[in-house]
Amino acid sequence: MELHALKEELLKIEASGASLVAIAPEMPDKVAETTARHDLQFEVLNDQGNRGSRQFGLVFSLPESLHTYAGVGIDLPAYNGGERFELRLPSTDVIQPDGQIVYGFVDTDYTRRMEPSYILDALRLLCSGLRVYSRGRRQIWINPNEIESSYFV
Amino acid sequence: MAPQQQLEQQKRSSINKVAPEIIQTMAQVTADLKASGIENRALGRGDQGPGFTLTNARGEEICLTDLFSRGPMVVNIYRGRWCPTEMWSYTP
Numbered sequence: 230m231e232l233h234a235l236k237e238e239l240l241k242i243e244a245s246g247a248s249l250v251a252i253a254p255e256m257p258d259k260v261a262e263t264t265a266r267h268d269l270q271f272e273v274l275n276d277q278g279n280r281g282s283r284q285f286g287l288v289f290s291l292p293e294s295l296h297t298y299a300g301v302g303i304d305l306p307a308y309n310g311g312e313r314f315e316l317r318l319p320s321t322d323v324i325q326p327d328g329q330i331v332y333g334f335v336d337t338d339y340t341r342r343m344e345p346s347y348i349l350d351a352l353r354l355l356c357s358g359l360r361v362y363s364r365g366r367r368q369i370w371i372n373p374n375e376i377e378s379s380y381f382v
Numbered sequence: 383m384a385p386q387q388q389l390e391q392q393k394r395s396s397i398n399k400v401a402p403e404i405i406q407t408m409a410q411v412t413a414d415l416k417a418s419g420i421e422n423r424a425l426g427r428g429d430q431g432p433g434f435t436l437t438n439a440r441g442e443e444i445c446l447t448d449l450f451s452r453g454p455m456v457v458n459i460y461r462g463r464w465c466p467t468e469m470w471s472y473t474p
Binding site: 242245246247248249250251252253254260261263264265272273274275276280281282284285286287289291292316317318319320321322323324325326327328329330331332333335336337338344348352355356363364367368 | 386411412414415416418420421423424425426427428429430431432433434436437438439440444446447449450451452453454455456457458459460461
């Protein structure tokens with residue numbers, strides 16, 4: 230669902246001047262397989278052992294009550310590499326060039342996703358040259374070319 | 383159809399195919415996860431995105447900080463094929 234939906238949104242994202250990177254939990258050969266099967270034009274990075282998603286704070290241990298999940302046709306430790314029954318929450322972040330997260334969506338309910346239109350709105354603002362200035366989780370959009378540096382003294 | 387609507391529809395149709403005790407267990411796990419506060423600990427708006435390096439499908443090392451500096455970017459972290467909502471899309 231998610232990759233499929235993103236593929237459709239990719240054209241719009243690229244039209245806005247931004248790009249997309251997907252971070253996959255799978256072992257290397259699985260990433261290549263996924264990329265080929267979906268004819269994906271965006272970068273898919275291999276996040277074996279959840280090294281990257283851990284830094285986003287998204288990793289949790291699968292409770293024992295759900296270990297049988299792995300018996301429903303998927304061997305989770307084998308698939309993702311490692312011994313642990315660890316999973317990550319899915320997330321989608323819009324990031325501006327200085328590395329700051331402008332908009333982020335993470336939810337524990339795996340049946341919910343951020344609507345792509347929210348991403349596109351943020352990307353259009355970024356691609357028009359605006360940037361976000363944050364204090365905590367409060368944000369304002371600014372045009373860096375129109376702001377006197379003294380504003381921030 | 384909007385993605386959220388599609389998911390809601392899949393959610394309803396899947397409930398008929400999966401054993402009730404599994405549905406119940408998953409609902410409990412979801413509730414526990416929410417209660418653990420993981421959503422608030424995860425990076426979000428206003429935070430700095432991490433700059434780790436991972437390999438892409440061609441085995442090349444890609445540094446996230448380098449990607450960010452090239453322009454506005456969407457980073458999508460997905461669960462993988464085991465996720466029910468994603469497995470549907472893998473069905474030919």
